[in-house]
Amino acid sequence: MNAPRIRPTVLSLPAYEPGRSLQKVREETGTSSLVKLASNESLWGPSPQALAAAQAALSECHLYPEVRFEPLQAALAKAHGLSSDQILVGNGADDLLRVIATACLEPGSTAIHLAPSFSYYRTAIVLAHGEPVAAPLTADGAPDLEAVLDRVTPATRLIFLCSPNNPTGNIVRRPAWDAFLDRLPPEVLVVVDQAYAEFCLDSAHPSLVREIRAGRPVVMVRTLSKAYGLAGLRIGWLAAPSALVQVFERVRDPFAVNLVAQRAAVAAVEDQAWLQRVLAETTLGRERLREALVARGLAVYPSEANFLLVEVPDDARAVAQAMERQGVIVRPASSFGLPRHIRVTVGPTWAQDRFLEALDTVLANRPGRD
Ligand SMILES: Cc1ncc(COP(=O)(O)O)c(C=O)c1O
Structure with a gap:
């Protein structure tokens, strides 16, 4: 049978790389208590x-x-x-x-x-x-x-x-x-x-x-x-x-x-009352998280969105994988051409704290550190 002819430009398209899903990470790591901060969804949910x-x-x-x-x-x-x-x-x-x-x-x-x-x-x-x-x-x-x-x-x-x-x-x-x-x-x-x-x-x-x-x-x-x-x-x-x-x-x-x-x-x-509550908590959280990251000596881009892009001292995919083992899913920015940055969604205070704890653990256990 002849193979169907596909447009070469379509074949040249890279597959979309989404944030990793809760189910997939749960299956792979065996961790049930997970928080997903990889796709800029709202952790407050809808109205x-x-x-x-x-x-x-x-x-x-x-x-x-x-x-x-x-x-x-x-x-x-x-x-x-x-x-x-x-x-x-x-x-x-x-x-x-x-x-x-x-x-x-x-x-x-x-x-x-x-x-x-x-x-x-x-x-x-x-x-x-x-x-x-x-x-x-x-x-x-x-x-x-x-x-x-x-x-x-x-x-x-x-x-x-x-x-x-x-x-x-x-x-x-x-x-x-x-x-x-x-x-x-x-x-x-x-x-x-x-x-x-x-x-x-x-x-x-x-x-x-x-x-x-x-x-x-x-x-x-x-x-x-x-x-x-x-x-x-x-x-x-x-x-x-x-x-x-x-x-x-x-x-x-x-x-x-x-x-x-x-x-x-x-x-x-x-x-709109629900939306305004979500926006107020997100924007406050964004500032709190940014300050916490800067206090750790990490460079963060100025953001007006519900996420922050953070420079990390190791390969971003390796950092993201290590964070998954700590129960926190973030997005390595490697597919954006930024192999040393991770993108993290701003969630409620408890989610920011889970992220900071996981990041501290991962960065403290980097190979080559005493
Ligand atoms: C900049 C930007 N535009 C569009 C979208 C897609 O939005 P939707 O879920 O409405 O297709 C996203 C999703 O992450 C996005 O980051």
Whole structure:
């Protein structure tokens, strides 16, 4: 039998390397008391109202979900000062990144993404037949907008920025952002993945609402996987000028967000009190954890997200493996091209303490130390 022919660019894609799951680490280490700080999920979980809405929706799961997702679009629009026709929801932010790339790219076109950053931009570009072009970060881990501009050519259609950037946590700031937008050719669309924007306390971070209302060529991508604690239900959304939303809607799978997820998402967005509690505890915890790491002499990137990127004195994969044996799962940043950094999710105080204890044990027992 002849082997099926697969696109060579698809074969060249690296497999996505997720944070290691609790079940896998439990099986491998035999440790039952584990804490996972490897995928920037919320250790506070979702709003109880979202859980109740999801449970109630199960009795209707013989029905197709709504195609227009109106209640969810309306809830998101109200929470962010936008109108429903400026919003599109998808099966996680990943789904929407792929929708945008599919709508904009074709053979011969290029798209710029940051490196190190979230790996899925590159995948989405390649799957959409575009050519990925990497742009570096600044020394403190923020998107380098000058370097991005330097890479714009007549073939450029798309720019994927990530702010706060995964895995560093640093952000794009005004007024550099305003100057960047003004200098871009009008045919280039800028996507800002703001998966972690809820955790950002810096008022210089552009929310993009102003630009979207003004019809500028920008897309804001968000998710309910992080601050809202609904990663397992897969809900992402984007905001853009309505003409762009209509284009993206043609590409998106009509039933992309299942009925249970839609109902849970509406309840989660309406429970802003729960969100604000999670954000307050996360941002306080981020500062506490950062101080504890700096006090140990470790370098930490400035972060406006729910994670910290920490430089470690050994190979990051070895440190992460040793920490798993202590019951704490963190993410070695090796797959981001940072073999001496680990990324840790900020959880409640008890989880921060478990992480610090495990790290102290692992670093104290490094080979070559007395
Ligand atoms: C920057 C960034 N964008 C998007 C995603 C994916 O989000 P979702 O779970 O909504 O697909 C992640 C997940 O880790 C992320 O870090």
